[in-house]
Amino acid sequence: MAAAERLDGRGGSARRLPLSLRLKAWWNGQDVTVRSKAASSESARPPQLAAAGHEVRYAPGKPGWETDRIELFQQIWGEGFSVPGGAVCVREAVNPFGLNESMSVLELGCGLGGAARTLAEEFGAWVTGLESDPYLRVAGAKISEMQGLTKKAEILAVDPADYEPPQRGFDHMISRERLYALPGREAFLRRLLPALKPKGQLALTDFVLAGEGGEAASITPPIAAWMAA
Numbered sequence: 001m002a003a004a005e006r007l008d009g010r011g012g013s014a015r016r017l018p019l020s021l022r023l024k025a026w027w028n029g030q031d032v033t034v035r036s037k038a039a040s041s042e043s044a045r046p047p048q049l050a051a052a053g054h055e056v057r058y059a060p061g062k063p064g065w066e067t068d069r070i071e072l073f074q075q076i077w078g079e080g081f082s083v084p085g086g087a088v089c090v091r092e093a094v095n096p097f098g099l100n101e102s103m104s105v106l107e108l109g110c111g112l113g114g115a116a117r118t119l120a121e122e123f124g125a126w127v128t129g130l131e132s133d134p135y136l137r138v139a140g141a142k143i144s145e146m147q148g149l150t151k152k153a154e155i156l157a158v159d160p161a162d163y164e165p166p167q168r169g170f171d172h173m174i175s176r177e178r179l180y181a182l183p184g185r186e187a188f189l190r191r192l193l194p195a196l197k198p199k200g201q202l203a204l205t206d207f208v209l210a211g212e213g214g215e216a217a218s219i220t221p222p223i224a225a226w227m228a229a
Helices: 012-016 019-027 039-044 068-077 086-097 114-123 134-146 185-195 221-228
Strands: 004-006 031-036 054-059 104-108 126-131 153-157 170-176 196-205
Touching: 068 134, 086 114, 086 170, 086 196, 104 114, 104 185, 114 126, 114 134, 114 153, 126 134, 134 153, 170 185, 185 196
Parallel strands: 104 126, 104 170, 126 153, 170 196
Antiparallel strands: 004 031, 031 054
C-alpha cells in the first residue's frame, strides 16, 4: 500500500510540490496528501514530481466558516444564498433601478451575499451588504473574496440599532425577507431613507401575515412554531 503524508507547509514533503499547487489547496480549503509510488510507475508521474517519487492527490476539505448551517442554507436556496428566490428574484426586484457600473446599492440583511454578488457581477454596481449575524457575515465576506468581489460586493458587520448610513450615500436600496424579524424596523427605515440619493429607490420584500379574520386568525400552529424559533 502506498504511504501517505499530509502536507502541512512546514517542510519535508511540502517542499517537493510546486507553489501553485499548495496555493490552490489553501485557497479551496483542501487538504493535500503526498503518496509514495512504486518505482515501476515512475513514468506515469508528472515530470516535476517524478524525481521525488510521489504523486499529488487532493482530499476535499471544508473551510472553517462553512458550518453545517451555512452549508444547509446553500443546499436549499442555492450557492451563496441564505433566503428564497436566488438570482432570479434579485433581478426582478431591481429591474426598476436601471442599474449600471456607476451606481451604488445598499442591501439590508444581505445574509451570505448572493444578491450583492449578483448585482455586482451582472450590472457592475457597487454593493454594500449589511449583516448582523456574525456567521453569515464572515461566510458571505469569504465567498465574495473567493470570487474576487471583495470591493464590489462588500459585506459589513452591522448592528441595525447603531447603524448610521452616510447621507445621500447610495443610489438605491434593497431588502429581502429580513425586516420582519427586526425590532424597531420603522425607526430603522426612517434612519436609512436619508441615505438615498435624489430619485433613489427602495425595493423591499418581506414576510407578512394575511387573511380574513385579522392577524390572530393567520397564525396557524406551524406559523406560531416558526415565529417562536
